[in-house]
Amino acid sequence: MFILHIESISASGWALNEQADAEGLPLLHALSRETLIHFTRPVQAQLHARRLGDQVAIDGTVKTTVVLTCSRCLEHFESDVETNFSATAVPERPVVPASIPKEEEIELSGDGIDVIPYEGESVDLRNEIAQQIIMALPFKPLCQEHCKGLCSHCGTNLNRSTCTCQSDAANNPFAVLKSLKLPNK
Numbered sequence: 001m002f003i004l005h006i007e008s009i010s011a012s013g014w015a016l017n018e019q020a021d022a023e024g025l026p027l028l029h030a031l032s033r034e035t036l037i038h039f040t041r042p043v044q045a046q047l048h049a050r051r052l053g054d055q056v057a058i059d060g061t062v063k064t065t066v067v068l069t070c071s072r073c074l075e076h077f078e079s080d081v082e083t084n085f086s087a088t089a090v091p092e093r094p095v096v097p098a099s100i101p102k103e104e105e106i107e108l109s110g111d112g113i114d115v116i117p118y119e120g121e122s123v124d125l126r127n128e129i130a131q132q133i134i135m136a137l138p139f140k141p142l143c144q145e146h147c148k149g150l151c152s153h154c155g156t157n158l159n160r161s162t163c164t165c166q167s168d169a170a171n172n173p174f175a176v177l178k179s180l181k182l183p184n185k
């Protein structure tokens, strides 16, 4: 599962079209155990690998479906997550070509090219796939673009119904903002 065997990469490259349970990827398993995020579909990877000397460039897409919690109304909702995958597998040995900066650990930042160190004849893509999915998750999930959230007074989900608090401007802590005069610049 999500293992690339270097010797099976032919001159025209190598294509991977696999899916695996999110729970089978240690990073995603840990994420769903420690957060409210749950994976409802397997992780699907459509990747293409090609050799560049002893390095392997891998790109494609990875996708899955998650249940997230809306950061405004706290409702759970399902969301498809799809992201472009891009990484370079580099053999783990002292001599590293100058074009790739020496990396002892896999980059978590997501910018630039991710480097997967590998030993022997196979590259384990599971952590990199999991990381790229995690990075594609929204930082502030919203069930819909214009989610109205919860009434801060009575807790009513304003997407579903209305309450009388809103019309009562005196109760609105932000009402005072309307009467503020901002200095002209």
Ligand SMILES: [Zn+2]
Binding pocket: 070, 071, 072, 073, 074, 075, 142, 143, 144, 147, 148, 149
């Ligand atoms: Zn919402």
Ligand SMILES: [Zn+2]
Binding pocket: 151, 152, 153, 154, 155, 156, 163, 164, 165, 166
């Ligand atoms: Zn209310």
